[in-house]
Amino acid sequence: MDPSTSSAITLNINGEKHTLSVDHRTTLLDALRERLDLTGTKKGCDQGQCGACTVLLDGHRAVSCLQLAVAAEGREITTIEGVADGERLHPVQQAFLDFDGYQCGYCTPGQICSAVAMIEEHAAGWPSAVTRDVRSAPPPLTPDEIRERMSGNLCRCGAYVQIVEAVARAAAAGTEAGQARNGAVA
Ligand code: FES
Numbered sequence: 001m002d003p004s005t006s007s008a009i010t011l012n013i014n015g016e017k018h019t020l021s022v023d024h025r026t027t028l029l030d031a032l033r034e035r036l037d038l039t040g041t042k043k044g045c046d047q048g049q050c051g052a053c054t055v056l057l058d059g060h061r062a063v064s065c066l067q068l069a070v071a072a073e074g075r076e077i078t079t080i081e082g083v084a085d086g087e088r089l090h091p092v093q094q095a096f097l098d099f100d101g102y103q104c105g106y107c108t109p110g111q112i113c114s115a116v117a118m119i120e121e122h123a124a125g126w127p128s129a130v131t132r133d134v135r136s137a138p139p140p141l142t143p144d145e146i147r148e149r150m151s152g153n154l155c156r157c158g159a160y161v162q163i164v165e166a167v168a169r170a171a172a173a174g175t176e177a178g179q180a181r182n183g184a185v186a
Pocket residue numbers: 042043044045046047048049050051052053054063064065066
């Protein structure tokens with residue numbers, strides 16, 4: 001290993017540590033797919049435009065084709081392989097199944113990772129790019145708001161109608177669960 005062009009790094013992925021040596025130019029996407037066999041994360045454009053490679057970094061969505069693997073050291077990386085809770089699907093995964101939120105499925109891992117983080121961003125009060133007044137609470141997750149917030153994830157099959165429905169259902173289920181929890185506490 002030439003230390004001027006490569007380094008040994010440890011990546012924390014889905015709760016497991018992976019140590020590997022990588023060329024400094026290796027993207028996180030290529031490290032996941034080509035070095036660690038985590039092929040659920042897909043390569044579409046490889047230039048940050050399609051969202052197929054979306055993963056979570058410290059809980060926030062990121063396109064892994066624009067992230068250097070060496071810069072991901074020390075971050076909590078979650079890929080589609082780590083979204084479920086053991087055998088129990090994440091509510092967003094279940095909603096994609098229930099509402100047929102895919103056709104070929106190539107964009108689906110990125111859509112799901114993005115939706116998981118997007119729903120949390122919205123719940124935390126983050127505005128979208130079209131929020132009129134960023135000082136007030138963000139607008140509800142209407143289909144238009146979901147389309148705006150998920151606009152970084154393209155679907156070449158055009159399964160957008162079902163994707164939006166699945167995301168809306170998962171977001172509503174999360175809100176209902178939160179209200180039930182708060183009601184139980186109150
Ligand atoms: S492959 Fe990363 S955004 Fe398209």
